[in-house]
Amino acid sequence: EAGVAQSPRYKIIEKRQSVAFWCNPISGHATLYWYQQILGQGPKLLIQFQNNGVVDDSQLPKDRFSAERLKGVDSTLKIQPAKLEDSAVYLCASSFNRGSYNEQFFGPGTRLTVL
Amino acid sequence: AQRVTQPEKLLSVFKGAPVELKCNYSYSGSPELFWYVQYSRQRLQLLLRHISRESIKGFTADLNKGETSFHLKKPFAQEEDSAMYYCALDNYGQNFVFGPGTRLSVLP
Numbered sequence: 157e158a159g160v161a162q163s164p165r166y167k168i169i170e171k172r173q174s175v176a177f178w179c180n181p182i183s184g185h186a187t188l189y190w191y192q193q194i195l196g197q198g199p200k201l202l203i204q205f206q207n208n209g210v211v212d213d214s215q216l217p218k219d220r221f222s223a224e225r226l227k228g229v230d231s232t233l234k235i236q237p238a239k240l241e242d243s244a245v246y247l248c249a250s251s252f253n254r255g256s257y258n259e260q261f262f263g264p265g266t267r268l269t270v271l
Numbered sequence: 272a273q274r275v276t277q278p279e280k281l282l283s284v285f286k287g288a289p290v291e292l293k294c295n296y297s298y299s300g301s302p303e304l305f306w307y308v309q310y311s312r313q314r315l316q317l318l319l320r321h322i323s324r325e326s327i328k329g330f331t332a333d334l335n336k337g338e339t340s341f342h343l344k345k346p347f348a349q350e351e352d353s354a355m356y357y358c359a360l361d362n363y364g365q366n367f368v369f370g371p372g373t374r375l376s377v378l379p
Contacts, residue, residue: 159314189367198275198357198369199315212366247315257322260367262315 158182160263162248168269174236177266181229181250187211188225189260190233191247199247205231206254235268243270273298275360275370283376284348292343292373294332294358303361304341306332307369310354318343318356328352348377 161180169175181188186207191199202221203213207228216223220239225231235242245265251258274297284290296302306318319327321334321341332343341358358370 191369196371198359198371200369201367204367214366249315255361255363259317259320264314 160248160250160261162246162263162266164266165264166267166269168271169238170271171240172237174234175238175268176232176234177246177248177268179231179233179248179263181231181248182261185250185252185261186228187251187254187258188231189247189249189251190223190231191249193245193247193265195244202233211254238268238270240270243268273302273360273362273366273368275358275368277356277358277370277373279373280371281374281376283378285378286350287347290345290348290352290375290377292356292358292375294341294343294370296339296341296358296360298339298360298362300362302334304332304334305359305361306330306341306343307357307359308354309357315357348375350377350379353377 163178188205190202192202193199202216203223204211205225208225223233245267247265248263249260251260276295304321308318309315319325330345332341334341353376355372355374357372360368
């Protein structure tokens with residue numbers, strides 16, 4: 157089966173600019189996750205969707221980050237405006253459903269550099 | 272708050288030697304724990320999960336609730352085991368928490 161797709165793979169922007177990332181999960185997967193992975197750290201969950209509803213966005217900096225999952229399939233994550241500390245790899249993952257029995261499948265990530 | 276710690280950033284062992292990657296967690300409930308692995312130029316992927324009681328690629332991990340640990344072990348390391356390993360905790364299907372990771376280097 158096709159894996160989780162993400163685009164773009166790389167993005168370089170200047171601070172205060174806006175950027176958007178796109179994720180296409182595995183077909184049929186109800187749960188979608190966005191993670192931020194700063195260099196040298198583990199992935200940090202930003203937001204989790206169940207179909208098109210938000211399950212958890214407690215660690216999403218809502219003053220500048222937003223995410224949506226229209227129609228419960230694709231998702232976009234936006235940063236507006238970007239700061240230097242937003243430089244990281246943004247990972248999208250999906251799973252068939254919520255809960256520990258459901259393996260998360262990860263995309264290749266988008267590497268964001270903010271200058 | 273839930274937290275996962277991995278005390279070693281880098282662990283180097285020789286081929287054929289036993290390996291143990293340490294993971295400790297802080298959590299008030301009954302956690303579900305996982306090990307994820309990222310090989311060079313590959314995506315992050317699930318290695319094993321406590322709930323399945325499985326052994327994958329010779330690796331096992333035992334949940335010790337008394338010590339709040341979930342160490343990953345393999346009796347004989349192989350060069351292809353070299354990778355980045357992340358311990359992770361699942362809070363009832365939400366608020367998934369990853370540790371900082373340990374880079375395992377298996378030397379020939």
